[in-house]
Amino acid sequence: MDNVTPTYYGLGNHDYDNNVDDCLLNLCAERSLKFLEASFSKWQVEDKDVIRRNDGVWQGSYGYSKTVGAITFIQLNNHYNYSRRFTSGTNTHYEITPSLDWLEKQLVKAQANGKFIVINLHRPPADSTYGSEADRERFYQLVNAFKVLAIFHGHTHEAARRASIGVTPVYDSGASFKQTFLVSELDEGANAFTTFLARNNTVGSTPLDKVDIRLLPPLPTFSFQNQPGGGAIVATLAYDNTPRSFHLPIIELSIDGGAFKRYTPSNNVILMYDLKPRTTYTYKTRLYLAAGGNPIRVDDGSFETPAIESPPTDLCVNFFDAIDGWFELKWKPPTPPFTMPYAIQVEANEPAHATWVVRSIGEFRQTTTQVVRYEEKGRNPFNMSYSVFYWSPTLGYSATATLKGEDLLKSGCQY
Incomplete structure (x- = not known):
């Protein structure tokens, strides 16, 4: 050899x-x-x-x-x-x-x-x-x-x-x-x-x-994120860009039957801005391997945007009463803020215990503070973790803010 x-x-x-x-x-x-x-x-x-x-x-x-x-x-x-x-x-x-x-x-x-x-x-x-x-x-x-x-x-x-x-x-x-x-x-x-x-x-x-060697990629995938400035979603339309897939120098895109817009994508990816949350859109793409001529393939389908994923922020302990066995959680609303009607759920979780729903979205309360009476429940506050999330019929669920029990006394609110 x-x-x-x-x-x-x-x-x-x-x-x-x-x-x-x-x-x-x-x-x-x-x-x-x-x-x-x-x-x-x-x-x-x-x-x-x-x-x-x-x-x-x-x-x-x-x-x-x-x-x-x-x-x-x-x-x-x-x-x-x-x-x-x-x-x-x-x-x-x-x-x-x-x-x-x-x-x-x-x-x-x-x-x-x-x-x-x-x-x-x-x-x-x-x-x-x-x-x-x-x-x-x-x-x-x-x-x-x-x-x-x-x-x-x-x-x-x-x-x-x-x-x-x-x-x-x-x-x-x-x-x-x-x-x-x-x-x-x-x-x-x-x-x-x-x-x-x-x-x-x-x-x-x-x-x-x-x-x-190279093949036309399969149908595109979609991913989403909050649009900076709030209130809208950015969607990423991505065609496979692995070595055996063609690089697509030109993609034309139509949303909901509108006029086609021409893109010269990097890495087979297109960004779509100003989309509404929790909305179903239809799309049609025309794929080209070179400028001019006819598209080599036309794709169509639909995608649904998610709710805006903005959690409440600055979840902290506003007051702690160790004698009577309660404390007050405080937080700031998501940005951009949820519009009415909306509700807030507050939960306490502890290993080997059922979730304690301190405040349910069914109560439709919008205050940004919540008293947690742990002694009445016979619970150790430092063994639990706490979460807060928002919900509305138009935006769905927000992302969740969390606070560990071990950090309760370290999280004094500064606002």
Whole structure:
């Protein structure tokens, strides 16, 4: 392998799995793991899933990730669910673990770095030899969530395209003793990931398969926040902006059947201002991949804005009467203020106790003070936490102001 550059390999069942308890003193399996682990520093991998614990046990899946150009390659070795424990003749202990948790971290990192992702492993992804159906489903969900560009596996000694996982093609990579293998090319300019099949160690000129690198994003998602100045909501309309989604240089947006407005969004995101709280809006978007011409897709749907999420502020103790066992809470109203009709609820909560509703919204009282008679309830005021929130039929619930019991005597009102 040292004479073939660059070559990054992974372990299959013949390299370590089949050799456990089937080769002198497990030295064959150990040697495979040691050779791979020693290669990590030489290959300058970004991450590896193996540690030597304080008790001397080598633990991990021995997976690794390596970025070459625009692609982060993630090697999972035999299978993402493979696990095994063994001891070698050198009295070294090995604990091979599944790699799904480590894989998820690598996917997050690669996506954050704007890289396409290719996963390599030995057994086919759907192989049920190891792990559970839930484990396999988690793998499929990760592949779909991060829109992995391609998966390559071996083991069957065949060379072909297999069933996709969502938009991710799965390839059976061939076998050297059959003189078959695959070669893939990434062409971002042509938006193509093309795979060729080699027979008799000769790469064919006709592609075995060709898939788009970048795809149109799914329908947009919406998030909301209070608009500065009060009384309105800002909505964020966001199309997926991960490496396999097209950047949309132009989006046209119509709200409630109004005229279309053209945006040149950053990161596939549009901000919509001056929206009413607790209101359902319809939208229509026209997506363009370049200026001029027709939209490549038209989307429509609806979204509902939330209530203004402004909590009461400066919740504090205005007076504390330890002799008669009561104190008075005080607070400032949310900003912008709720308009009539509205109500205020005050609660006291203590672990292992039911919530004590000191003042209910059913009372429709608007005063910004509340007496809490804890002695009448037989409660320790310092073990409880206190919360205040507003409600109105038009704005719904405000966010909640809270005060911990341990902070009661520290929170003297300064206004």
